Amino acid sequence: MVIRDFDEFCRDITDIYESTLPNGEGQVASYIPQLARVNPDQFAVSLCTVDGQRLSLGDSKVDFSVQSTCKPINYSLALQLHGEHIVHRHVGREPSGRGFNELTLNHDGRPHNPMINAGAIMCCSLLKREGEVNVADRFDLVMDTWRRLGGGTRVKFNNSVYLSERTTADRNFALGYFMREKQAFPTSTDLLETLEFYFQCCSIEVHAEQMAAVAATLANGGICPISGERVFETKTVQHCLSLMYSCGMYDYSGEFAFTIGLPAKSGVAGALMIVVPNVMGICTWSPRLDKLGNSVRGIEFCRRLVATFNFHYDTL
Ligand code: GLN
Structure with missing residues (x-):
């Protein structure tokens, strides 16, 4: 014991x-x-x-x-799917010393780490394999991972929280566009879909x-x-x-x-x-x-x- x-x-x-x-x-x-x-x-x-x-x-x-407690889970899932080297081409691993949703990137134009909003949005863009298009499957993967991590009990989704998050998300949209301008995302990332997926995970x-x-x-x-x-x-x-x-x-x-x-x-x-x-x-x-x-x-x-x-x- x-x-x-x-x-x-x-x-x-x-x-x-x-x-x-x-x-x-x-x-x-x-x-x-x-x-x-x-x-x-x-x-x-x-x-x-x-x-x-x-x-x-x-x-x-x-x-x-x-x-934000979805951030370590999504980061881990991204690592499972792609490995450390690919994931950290897109997101750093230094503390930012700045607010969690601040409009800032590191010297390489990447989010400082996966635990702040920019990095979490980036991890969401990584939660798919080359050529995979189905967003519903990506959400199922996240839900199923929470369920398995929690010992098999059913997890839920709050649609009103999601809808509210989506309508008050100017900063997250700004972070998304900032990263897209820096070409930080994997090629073929759909930004809107990625942001919506992030709000759903939250x-x-x-x-x-x-x-x-x-x-x-x-x-x-x-x-x-x-x-x-x-x-x-x-x-x-x-x-x-x-x-x-x-x-x-x-x-x-x-x-x-x-x-x-x-x-x-x-x-x-x-x-x-x-x-x-x-x-x-x-x-x-x-x-x-x-x-x-x-x-x-x-x-x-x-x-x-x-x-x-x-x-x-x-x-x-
Ligand atoms: N949904 C919130 C956001 O992205 C989550 C932030 C948080 O828990 N700090 O702004």
């Missing part, structure tokens, strides 16, 4: 959950009504160890849109229990601890975790790596997907965000977590 006394561990996590719960700071995302309307008081913590022990607290069965819905299993699959080198199925190659997961570690928390990534020391990815709906390599996956979900776009309670939970357990990478 990776956690020897799981009952005691659960008590400690419950204490951390309860100490974090009163924190009512931050604001829910308001750029689309579907996110602005969410009950801001909700708070879920769920975890799944690499040997399949689970704990879920609070609103862990309430669905939320994955938003609008996939899971609950915290499912996302914890997804994180646990990453913690377990690509093999889902629930189903035992290998979903991603070990190398893919290694690359993905490196970039989650250095770039996963928007403009707070360096600080998060320094203080928390774990690969993680946040999304604007309030999710945090946290990986404790070789130990467990954790999901926190709480919709109120800080100024940098990270869930306030999610960050506080992580701070308390590493203060209680030796989870910071250099103490593992």
